[in-house]
Amino acid sequence: MTHAQPQSTEVLLSAKHLSVRFGGVLAVNDVSFDVKRGEVFTLIGPNGAGKTTVFNLISRIYTPTSGEIQYLGPHGSLRLTEQPPHRIAGLGIARTFQNIELFEHATVLQNLLIGRHTHRRSGLWSEMLFTGRTRRAEIAAREKVEQVIDFLDLQHHRESLVAGLPYGVRKVVELARALCTEPRLLLLDEPSSGLNVEETDDMAFWISDIKNELGITVLMVEHDMGLVSKVSDRVLAMSMGAELATGTPAEVQRHPGVVEAYLGTVDDVSSLRREAGGAVREGVRT
Numbered sequence: 001m002t003h004a005q006p007q008s009t010e011v012l013l014s015a016k017h018l019s020v021r022f023g024g025v026l027a028v029n030d031v032s033f034d035v036k037r038g039e040v041f042t043l044i045g046p047n048g049a050g051k052t053t054v055f056n057l058i059s060r061i062y063t064p065t066s067g068e069i070q071y072l073g074p075h076g077s078l079r080l081t082e083q084p085p086h087r088i089a090g091l092g093i094a095r096t097f098q099n100i101e102l103f104e105h106a107t108v109l110q111n112l113l114i115g116r117h118t119h120r121r122s123g124l125w126s127e128m129l130f131t132g133r134t135r136r137a138e139i140a141a142r143e144k145v146e147q148v149i150d151f152l153d154l155q156h157h158r159e160s161l162v163a164g165l166p167y168g169v170r171k172v173v174e175l176a177r178a179l180c181t182e183p184r185l186l187l188l189d190e191p192s193s194g195l196n197v198e199e200t201d202d203m204a205f206w207i208s209d210i211k212n213e214l215g216i217t218v219l220m221v222e223h224d225m226g227l228v229s230k231v232s233d234r235v236l237a238m239s240m241g242a243e244l245a246t247g248t249p250a251e252v253q254r255h256p257g258v259v260e261a262y263l264g265t266v267d268d269v270s271s272l273r274r275e276a277g278g279a280v281r282e283g284v285r286t
Contacts, residue, residue: 112173
Protein backbone atom coordinates (compact mmCIF):
# COMPACT_ATOMS: atom_id res chain seq x y z
CA MET A 1 0.00 0.00 0.00
CA THR A 2 1.05 3.63 -0.31
CA HIS A 3 2.59 5.46 2.61
CA ALA A 4 0.73 8.23 4.40
CA GLN A 5 1.35 11.75 3.17
CA PRO A 6 0.38 14.81 5.18
CA GLN A 7 -2.02 17.35 3.73
CA SER A 8 0.02 19.96 1.89
CA THR A 9 -0.40 23.08 -0.17
CA GLU A 10 0.60 21.15 -3.32
CA VAL A 11 -2.31 21.05 -5.78
CA LEU A 12 -3.02 17.55 -7.08
CA LEU A 13 -5.95 18.47 -9.30
CA SER A 14 -6.98 21.90 -10.59
CA ALA A 15 -10.23 22.56 -12.46
CA LYS A 16 -10.36 25.89 -14.26
CA HIS A 17 -13.58 27.45 -15.64
CA LEU A 18 -15.26 24.12 -16.38
CA SER A 19 -18.47 24.29 -18.35
CA VAL A 20 -20.41 21.56 -20.11
CA ARG A 21 -23.57 21.90 -22.13
CA PHE A 22 -25.96 19.14 -23.18
CA GLY A 23 -28.08 20.64 -25.94
CA GLY A 24 -29.76 23.64 -24.35
CA VAL A 25 -28.90 22.62 -20.78
CA LEU A 26 -25.83 24.15 -19.11
CA ALA A 27 -25.07 21.35 -16.64
CA VAL A 28 -21.82 22.89 -15.31
CA ASN A 29 -21.27 26.62 -15.52
CA ASP A 30 -17.75 28.09 -15.14
CA VAL A 31 -16.72 25.98 -12.12
CA SER A 32 -13.16 26.26 -10.74
CA PHE A 33 -11.56 24.55 -7.74
CA ASP A 34 -8.26 23.06 -6.54
CA VAL A 35 -7.82 19.76 -4.69
CA LYS A 36 -4.72 19.74 -2.50
CA ARG A 37 -2.63 16.63 -1.99
CA GLY A 38 -3.64 14.77 1.16
CA GLU A 39 -7.07 16.31 1.74
CA VAL A 40 -10.70 15.26 1.53
CA PHE A 41 -12.46 17.75 -0.77
CA THR A 42 -16.22 17.38 -1.07
CA LEU A 43 -18.76 18.62 -3.60
CA ILE A 44 -22.21 19.23 -2.12
CA GLY A 45 -25.46 20.63 -3.48
CA PRO A 46 -29.07 19.76 -4.25
CA ASN A 47 -29.98 17.15 -6.86
CA GLY A 48 -29.16 18.45 -10.33
CA ALA A 49 -26.44 20.78 -9.05
CA GLY A 50 -23.85 19.29 -11.47
CA LYS A 51 -21.72 17.41 -8.93
CA THR A 52 -21.65 14.02 -10.67
CA THR A 53 -21.18 15.78 -14.02
CA VAL A 54 -17.95 17.25 -12.62
CA PHE A 55 -16.90 13.71 -11.65
CA ASN A 56 -17.67 12.54 -15.18
CA LEU A 57 -15.50 15.33 -16.58
CA ILE A 58 -12.57 14.26 -14.39
CA SER A 59 -13.13 10.58 -15.32
CA ARG A 60 -13.22 11.66 -19.00
CA ILE A 61 -16.68 10.17 -19.49
CA TYR A 62 -17.63 13.68 -20.62
CA THR A 63 -15.57 16.31 -22.42
CA PRO A 64 -16.01 19.90 -21.21
CA THR A 65 -17.51 22.46 -23.53
CA SER A 66 -14.91 24.87 -22.16
CA GLY A 67 -12.28 24.96 -19.43
CA GLU A 68 -9.57 22.48 -18.48
CA ILE A 69 -8.42 20.14 -15.71
CA GLN A 70 -4.76 20.03 -14.70
CA TYR A 71 -3.57 16.94 -12.82
CA LEU A 72 -0.28 16.14 -11.09
CA GLY A 73 0.23 12.58 -12.27
CA PRO A 74 2.98 10.09 -11.37
CA HIS A 75 5.21 11.50 -14.14
CA GLY A 76 4.43 15.19 -13.73
CA SER A 77 1.68 17.66 -14.49
CA LEU A 78 -0.63 17.09 -17.46
CA ARG A 79 -3.92 18.31 -18.91
CA LEU A 80 -6.41 15.68 -17.92
CA THR A 81 -8.89 16.92 -20.51
CA GLU A 82 -6.49 15.78 -23.23
CA GLN A 83 -6.30 12.19 -21.95
CA PRO A 84 -8.44 9.34 -23.33
CA PRO A 85 -10.80 7.67 -20.80
CA HIS A 86 -8.93 4.36 -20.77
CA ARG A 87 -5.77 6.06 -19.44
CA ILE A 88 -7.36 7.62 -16.36
CA ALA A 89 -6.96 4.63 -14.01
CA GLY A 90 -3.32 4.23 -15.07
CA LEU A 91 -2.69 7.86 -14.13
CA GLY A 92 -3.65 7.12 -10.53
CA ILE A 93 -7.32 8.18 -10.50
CA ALA A 94 -9.86 5.64 -9.22
CA ARG A 95 -13.61 6.00 -8.82
CA THR A 96 -16.66 4.51 -7.17
CA PHE A 97 -20.21 5.08 -8.41
CA GLN A 98 -23.48 6.10 -6.78
CA ASN A 99 -25.04 3.00 -8.35
CA ILE A 100 -22.69 0.16 -7.54
CA GLU A 101 -20.75 -1.18 -10.55
CA LEU A 102 -19.43 -4.64 -9.71
CA PHE A 103 -19.33 -8.05 -11.42
CA GLU A 104 -22.14 -9.66 -9.44
CA HIS A 105 -21.47 -13.25 -10.48
CA ALA A 106 -17.78 -13.08 -9.57
CA THR A 107 -16.33 -13.37 -6.07
CA VAL A 108 -15.10 -10.46 -3.99
CA LEU A 109 -11.51 -11.62 -4.60
CA GLN A 110 -12.04 -11.74 -8.36
CA ASN A 111 -13.57 -8.26 -8.38
CA LEU A 112 -10.61 -6.87 -6.46
CA LEU A 113 -8.08 -8.55 -8.75
CA ILE A 114 -9.70 -6.67 -11.64
CA GLY A 115 -8.56 -3.51 -9.87
CA ARG A 116 -4.94 -4.64 -10.36
CA HIS A 117 -5.33 -4.76 -14.16
CA THR A 118 -3.66 -1.38 -14.71
CA HIS A 119 -0.48 -2.68 -13.04
CA ARG A 120 -0.05 -5.75 -15.24
CA ARG A 121 3.01 -5.50 -17.50
CA SER A 122 3.31 -9.03 -18.91
CA GLY A 123 2.56 -9.66 -22.59
CA LEU A 124 0.21 -12.07 -24.32
CA TRP A 125 2.71 -14.95 -24.68
CA SER A 126 3.90 -14.55 -21.10
CA GLU A 127 0.30 -14.78 -19.93
CA MET A 128 -0.46 -17.83 -22.08
CA LEU A 129 2.66 -19.70 -20.99
CA PHE A 130 2.39 -18.44 -17.40
CA THR A 131 6.09 -17.65 -17.26
CA GLY A 132 8.04 -16.76 -14.17
CA ARG A 133 7.42 -13.06 -14.76
CA THR A 134 3.67 -13.64 -14.96
CA ARG A 135 3.70 -15.80 -11.82
CA ARG A 136 5.56 -13.09 -9.89
CA ALA A 137 3.09 -10.47 -11.11
CA GLU A 138 0.17 -12.67 -10.04
CA ILE A 139 1.66 -13.14 -6.56
CA ALA A 140 2.27 -9.40 -6.22
CA ALA A 141 -1.31 -8.65 -7.29
CA ARG A 142 -2.74 -11.07 -4.75
CA GLU A 143 -0.56 -9.59 -2.00
CA LYS A 144 -1.89 -6.11 -2.73
CA VAL A 145 -5.46 -7.36 -2.83
CA GLU A 146 -5.04 -9.16 0.51
CA GLN A 147 -3.73 -5.92 2.05
CA VAL A 148 -6.88 -4.13 0.94
CA ILE A 149 -9.08 -6.98 2.21
CA ASP A 150 -7.43 -6.70 5.63
CA PHE A 151 -7.65 -2.90 5.59
CA LEU A 152 -11.42 -2.93 4.99
CA ASP A 153 -12.19 -6.05 7.07
CA LEU A 154 -13.48 -8.06 4.11
CA GLN A 155 -11.83 -11.34 5.14
CA HIS A 156 -15.14 -13.17 5.69
CA HIS A 157 -16.38 -12.21 2.21
CA ARG A 158 -13.25 -13.03 0.21
CA GLU A 159 -14.75 -16.02 -1.65
CA SER A 160 -18.38 -14.83 -1.61
CA LEU A 161 -20.23 -14.02 -4.81
CA VAL A 162 -21.05 -10.32 -4.94
CA ALA A 163 -24.69 -11.08 -5.89
CA GLY A 164 -25.27 -12.66 -2.47
CA LEU A 165 -23.83 -9.83 -0.38
CA PRO A 166 -25.81 -7.18 1.52
CA TYR A 167 -25.88 -3.75 -0.09
CA GLY A 168 -23.64 -2.19 2.56
CA VAL A 169 -20.94 -4.81 2.00
CA ARG A 170 -21.12 -4.27 -1.76
CA LYS A 171 -20.38 -0.57 -1.22
CA VAL A 172 -17.24 -1.53 0.70
CA VAL A 173 -16.23 -4.01 -2.01
CA GLU A 174 -16.48 -1.29 -4.65
CA LEU A 175 -14.34 0.96 -2.46
CA ALA A 176 -11.87 -1.90 -2.07
CA ARG A 177 -11.62 -2.43 -5.83
CA ALA A 178 -10.82 1.27 -6.29
CA LEU A 179 -8.09 1.03 -3.63
CA CYS A 180 -6.57 -1.97 -5.41
CA THR A 181 -5.58 0.34 -8.27
CA GLU A 182 -3.32 2.20 -5.77
CA PRO A 183 -4.75 5.62 -6.64
CA ARG A 184 -3.25 9.02 -5.98
CA LEU A 185 -6.74 10.52 -6.24
CA LEU A 186 -9.88 8.64 -5.18
CA LEU A 187 -13.27 9.85 -6.46
CA LEU A 188 -16.16 8.77 -4.22
CA ASP A 189 -19.62 9.36 -5.68
CA GLU A 190 -22.22 9.32 -2.88
CA PRO A 191 -20.37 6.77 -0.69
CA SER A 192 -23.14 6.80 1.97
CA SER A 193 -26.02 6.40 -0.51
CA GLY A 194 -28.28 3.54 0.61
CA LEU A 195 -26.39 2.92 3.86
CA ASN A 196 -27.88 2.87 7.34
CA VAL A 197 -26.51 4.99 10.21
CA GLU A 198 -24.04 2.35 11.41
CA GLU A 199 -22.76 1.66 7.89
CA THR A 200 -22.38 5.39 7.26
CA ASP A 201 -20.30 5.71 10.44
CA ASP A 202 -18.10 2.86 9.19
CA MET A 203 -17.73 4.62 5.83
CA ALA A 204 -16.60 7.79 7.61
CA PHE A 205 -14.01 5.69 9.45
CA TRP A 206 -12.74 4.15 6.18
CA ILE A 207 -12.50 7.52 4.42
CA SER A 208 -10.52 9.02 7.30
CA ASP A 209 -8.13 6.05 7.29
CA ILE A 210 -7.74 6.19 3.51
CA LYS A 211 -6.60 9.79 3.87
CA ASN A 212 -4.56 9.49 7.08
CA GLU A 213 -3.07 5.99 6.84
CA LEU A 214 -2.81 5.44 3.10
CA GLY A 215 -2.12 9.07 2.17
CA ILE A 216 -4.66 9.05 -0.65
CA THR A 217 -6.32 12.30 -1.66
CA VAL A 218 -10.13 12.04 -1.77
CA LEU A 219 -12.58 13.99 -3.91
CA MET A 220 -16.12 13.17 -2.82
CA VAL A 221 -19.70 13.92 -3.82
CA GLU A 222 -22.03 13.52 -0.85
CA HIS A 223 -25.50 14.53 0.43
CA ASP A 224 -25.13 13.37 4.04
CA MET A 225 -23.91 16.51 5.79
CA GLY A 226 -23.05 14.54 8.90
CA LEU A 227 -20.55 12.48 6.90
CA VAL A 228 -19.33 15.59 5.07
CA SER A 229 -18.64 17.38 8.36
CA LYS A 230 -16.82 14.38 9.84
CA VAL A 231 -14.34 13.72 7.05
CA SER A 232 -14.01 16.80 4.82
CA ASP A 233 -11.19 19.33 5.00
CA ARG A 234 -12.86 21.64 2.48
CA VAL A 235 -16.21 21.77 0.73
CA LEU A 236 -17.46 23.26 -2.53
CA ALA A 237 -21.20 23.91 -2.63
CA MET A 238 -22.87 23.95 -6.05
CA SER A 239 -26.34 24.83 -7.30
CA MET A 240 -27.72 24.79 -10.84
CA GLY A 241 -24.27 23.90 -12.20
CA ALA A 242 -22.51 26.89 -10.62
CA GLU A 243 -20.34 27.51 -7.55
CA LEU A 244 -21.96 28.89 -4.40
CA ALA A 245 -19.21 28.77 -1.78
CA THR A 246 -15.93 27.08 -0.89
CA GLY A 247 -14.50 26.64 2.61
CA THR A 248 -14.58 24.40 5.66
CA PRO A 249 -17.79 22.41 6.21
CA ALA A 250 -18.91 24.83 8.93
CA GLU A 251 -18.21 27.91 6.80
CA VAL A 252 -20.07 26.54 3.80
CA GLN A 253 -23.11 25.43 5.81
CA ARG A 254 -23.45 28.96 7.21
CA HIS A 255 -23.20 30.63 3.79
CA PRO A 256 -26.52 32.39 2.91
CA GLY A 257 -26.43 31.10 -0.68
CA VAL A 258 -26.06 27.51 0.52
CA VAL A 259 -28.87 27.89 3.05
CA GLU A 260 -31.12 29.27 0.33
CA ALA A 261 -30.23 26.51 -2.15
CA TYR A 262 -31.09 23.80 0.39
CA LEU A 263 -33.94 25.41 2.34
CA GLY A 264 -35.20 28.39 0.33
CA THR A 265 -34.93 32.07 1.22
CA VAL A 266 -34.54 33.35 4.77
CA ASP A 267 -38.24 34.28 4.73
CA ASP A 268 -39.11 30.73 3.63
CA VAL A 269 -37.04 29.26 6.49
CA SER A 270 -38.66 31.63 9.01
CA SER A 271 -42.09 30.66 7.72
CA LEU A 272 -41.27 26.95 8.05
CA ARG A 273 -40.08 27.50 11.60
CA ARG A 274 -43.28 29.42 12.50
CA GLU A 275 -45.42 26.65 10.99
CA ALA A 276 -43.46 23.98 12.83
CA GLY A 277 -43.76 25.90 16.09
CA GLY A 278 -47.49 26.37 15.59
CA ALA A 279 -47.96 22.68 14.92
CA VAL A 280 -46.11 21.83 18.13
CA ARG A 281 -48.16 24.32 20.16
CA GLU A 282 -51.37 23.00 18.65
CA GLY A 283 -50.30 19.48 19.47
CA VAL A 284 -49.71 20.48 23.09
CA ARG A 285 -53.20 22.02 23.36
CA THR A 286 -54.83 18.84 22.11
